[in-house]
Amino acid sequence: MIPSGIMNPPRVKLPLPIIITTICVLLFIAILYAERLSFLSSSSILKYKTCPRKHNKLKSNNRKEEEVLVNSSWIDDRFDFDPEECNVANGKWVFNHSIKPLYSDSSCPYIDRQYSCVKNGREDSDYLHWEWQPEDCTLPRFNPKLALKKLQGKRLLFVGDSLQRNQWESFVCLVQGIIPAKQKSMKRGRVYSVFKAKEYNATIEFYWAPFLVESNTDIHIIGDPKKRIIKVDEITERAKNWTGVDILVFNTYVWWMSGLRIKALWGSFANGEEGYEELDTPVAYKLGLRTWANWVDSTVNPKKTRVFFTTMSPAHTKSADWGNKDGVKCFNETKPVRKKNHWGSGSNKGMMSVVAKVVKKMKVPVTIINITQISEYRIDGHSSVYTETGGKMLTKVERANPQNADCIHWCLPGVPDTWNQIFLAML
Ligand SMILES: *[C@@H]1O[C@H](CO)[C@@H](O)[C@H](O)[C@H]1NC(C)=O
Ligand SMILES: *[C@@H]1O[C@H](CO)[C@@H](O)[C@H](O)[C@H]1NC(C)=O
Ligand SMILES: *[C@@H]1O[C@H](CO)[C@@H](O)[C@H](O)[C@H]1NC(C)=O
Ligand SMILES: *[C@@H]1O[C@H](CO)[C@@H](O)[C@H](O)[C@H]1NC(C)=O
Ligand SMILES: *[C@@H]1O[C@H](CO)[C@@H](O)[C@H](O)[C@H]1NC(C)=O
Ligand SMILES: *[C@@H]1O[C@H](CO)[C@@H](O)[C@H](O)[C@H]1NC(C)=O
Numbered sequence: 122m123i124p125s126g127i128m129n130p131p132r133v134k135l136p137l138p139i140i141i142t143t144i145c146v147l148l149f150i151a152i153l154y155a156e157r158l159s160f161l162s163s164s165s166i167l168k169y170k171t172c173p174r175k176h177n178k179l180k181s182n183n184r185k186e187e188e189v190l191v192n193s194s195w196i197d198d199r200f201d202f203d204p205e206e207c208n209v210a211n212g213k214w215v216f217n218h219s220i221k222p223l224y225s226d227s228s229c230p231y232i233d234r235q236y237s238c239v240k241n242g243r244e245d246s247d248y249l250h251w252e253w254q255p256e257d258c259t260l261p262r263f264n265p266k267l268a269l270k271k272l273q274g275k276r277l278l279f280v281g282d283s284l285q286r287n288q289w290e291s292f293v294c295l296v297q298g299i300i301p302a303k304q305k306s307m308k309r310g311r312v313y314s315v316f317k318a319k320e321y322n323a324t325i326e327f328y329w330a331p332f333l334v335e336s337n338t339d340i341h342i343i344g345d346p347k348k349r350i351i352k353v354d355e356i357t358e359r360a361k362n363w364t365g366v367d368i369l370v371f372n373t374y375v376w377w378m379s380g381l382r383i384k385a386l387w388g389s390f391a392n393g394e395e396g397y398e399e400l401d402t403p404v405a406y407k408l409g410l411r412t413w414a415n416w417v418d419s420t421v422n423p424k425k426t427r428v429f430f431t432t433m434s435p436a437h438t439k440s441a442d443w444g445n446k447d448g449v450k451c452f453n454e455t456k457p458v459r460k461k462n463h464w465g466s467g468s469n470k471g472m473m474s475v476v477a478k479v480v481k482k483m484k485v486p487v488t489i490i491n492i493t494q495i496s497e498y499r500i501d502g503h504s505s506v507y508t509e510t511g512g513k514m515l516t517k518v519e520r521a522n523p524q525n526a527d528c529i530h531w532c533l534p535g536v537p538d539t540w541n542q543i544f545l546a547m548l
Pocket of ligand 4: 312313361362
C-alpha cells in the first residue's frame with residue numbers, strides 16, 4: 122500500500138489521509154535513521170564497557186534494528202548472559218576455523234579412552250571448530266580463570282551416568298591447562314573420582330549413579346537390560362556422599378531407555394528383588410526423579426548449595442532421522458544437521474516433560490542445563506568408531522564397520538565443552 126502510494130504517477134489528486142500517511146512514513150524513517158546513528162555511536166563508545174541492561178532493553182525493543190546493525194565483531198564477550206532472558210537452545214552452530222579447543226586428548230591426561238577420538242584415530246577435525254551461537258544473546262566463551270575463581274573454596278560434584286562423566290571430564294580438561302602440575306591432582310575410582318585444584322582449594326568431582334536412584338546394576342553392571350531392577354524409591358544411602366557440596370549437577374536418562382518397560386521395586390522389600398513390578402518407562406522415570414527431588418528438597422540448603430540438572434544427551438543411532446538413508450547410525454558424519462529445530466528419535470520428549478514437571482514442583486530451585494536441542498544437531502560429534510572396547514582402541518578393520526560406532530558418547534574436546542560453556546555462564 123505504501124509503495125504504491127509513492128510510486129503511482131499522481132494522475133489523481135491525492136486524498137488527505139494518504140498525504141498524512143506518507144508524511145508519517147517519512148518521519149518514521151527519519152527517526153529510525155537517527156536511532157541508527159545514535160546506536161552506532163553509543164555502541165562504538167561503549168564497545169568495551171557494554172552495559173548489559175541497556176543491551177537487553179535494546180534487544181527487546183528494537184530487535185530487528187539490532188540484527189541489521191550488530192555484527193559479531195561488535196559484541197562484547199562480557200555481555201551479561203542471562204538465562205532468564207535468553208533461550209540458549211534457540212540458535213545455531215557456526216563454523217569458525219580460528220576457534221581452537223582449550224585442550225586436546227594429548228594435553229589433558231584425564232580423558233577416558235572412550236572419548237579420546239584423536240588418539241583413537243579420528244582424522245577429520247571440523248567437528249572441533251563449531252561454536253554455538255544463541256539467537257538472542259551472546260554466550261561468553263569458556264574462561265578457565267573465571268571458572269576456577271567461581272569454584273574457589275568450593276566443591277563441584279557431577280552425579281549421573283557416563284554422559285555426565287563425559288561432561289565432568291570436559292570441565293576438568295577445560296580448567297586444568299592453567300593449573301601448574303604441582304597444584305593439581307586426580308584420584309579416580311569406580312564410583313567416585315575427584316580432581317583437586319589446590320591453589321584454588323577447589324574440587325571437581327564425579328559420582329557414578331546412572332539412575333540417580335539405586336538399582337542392582339549400577340556398581341556391578343548387569344549387561345542384560347531385562348535383568349536390571351531399579352529401586353525407584355531408594356536414594357538416601359548413596360546420596361549421603363552428595364551432601365556438603367556447593368554445586369551439584371545431576372543427570373539421568375539413557376539408562377532408562379533400554380526398553381519400553383522397566384522393572385521397578387519400591388516400598389518394603391519383603392519379597393526381595395522378586396517383588397518388582399514392570400512399569401512403563403516414563404512412569405518409572407517419574408517415580409525415580411521424584412525420589413531424587415524429595416531428597417534434594419529435604420537435604421539441600423539452597424542458601425549454600427546450587428543445584429543443576431543436565432537434560433538428556435541425544436543418541437544418534439538412526440541416520441534416517443536426519444535424512445541420510447544410506448547411513449548407519451552416526452558413522453562417517455562430519456557435519457552438524459542444518460535443519461532448524463531438528464529433533465531425532467534419540468531424545469524422548471515425554472521423558473523431557475517428566476523432568477520439567479518434577480523440577481517445577483520442587484522447593485529448592487534447580488537450574489536446567491538444557492543441552493538437548495543444541496546437541497541434536499551434532500551428529501558429527503560422537504566417539505563413533507574412534508572409541509575402545511575392553512580398554513583397547515578399535516583396530517582399522519573394526520573401525521571400518523559402522524556397526525561398531527558409539528553414537529551416544531561424545532569426543533573430547535567436543536560437544537560437552539559447549540554444555541560446560543552454558544553451565545559456566547549460568548553459574
Ligand atoms: C563487521 O563490522 C566490522 C567493523 O566493525 C567490519 O570490518 C566487518 O566487515 C563487518 N563484518 C560483517 C560480516 O559485516
Ligand atoms: C571466529 O573466532 C575468532 C577467534 O575467537 C574471532 O575473533 C572471530 O570474530 C570469529 N568469527 C566469527 C565469524 O564469529
Ligand atoms: C577449602 O574449601 C573447603 C570447602 O570445600 C572449606 O571447608 C575449607 O575451609 C577451605 N580451606 C581453605 C584453607 O580455604
Ligand atoms: C560414601 O560414604 C560412605 C560413608 O557415608 C563411605 O563409607 C563410602 O566409602 C562412600 N562411597 C564413596 C564411593 O565415596
Ligand atoms: C567413510 O568415510 C571415508 C572417508 O571419507 C570413506 O573412505 C568411506 O568409504 C566411508 N565409508 C562409508 C561406509 O561410507
Ligand atoms: C529443553 O529445551 C527444549 C527445546 O529445545 C524444550 O522442549 C524442553 O521443554 C526443555 N526442557 C526442560 C526440562 O526445560
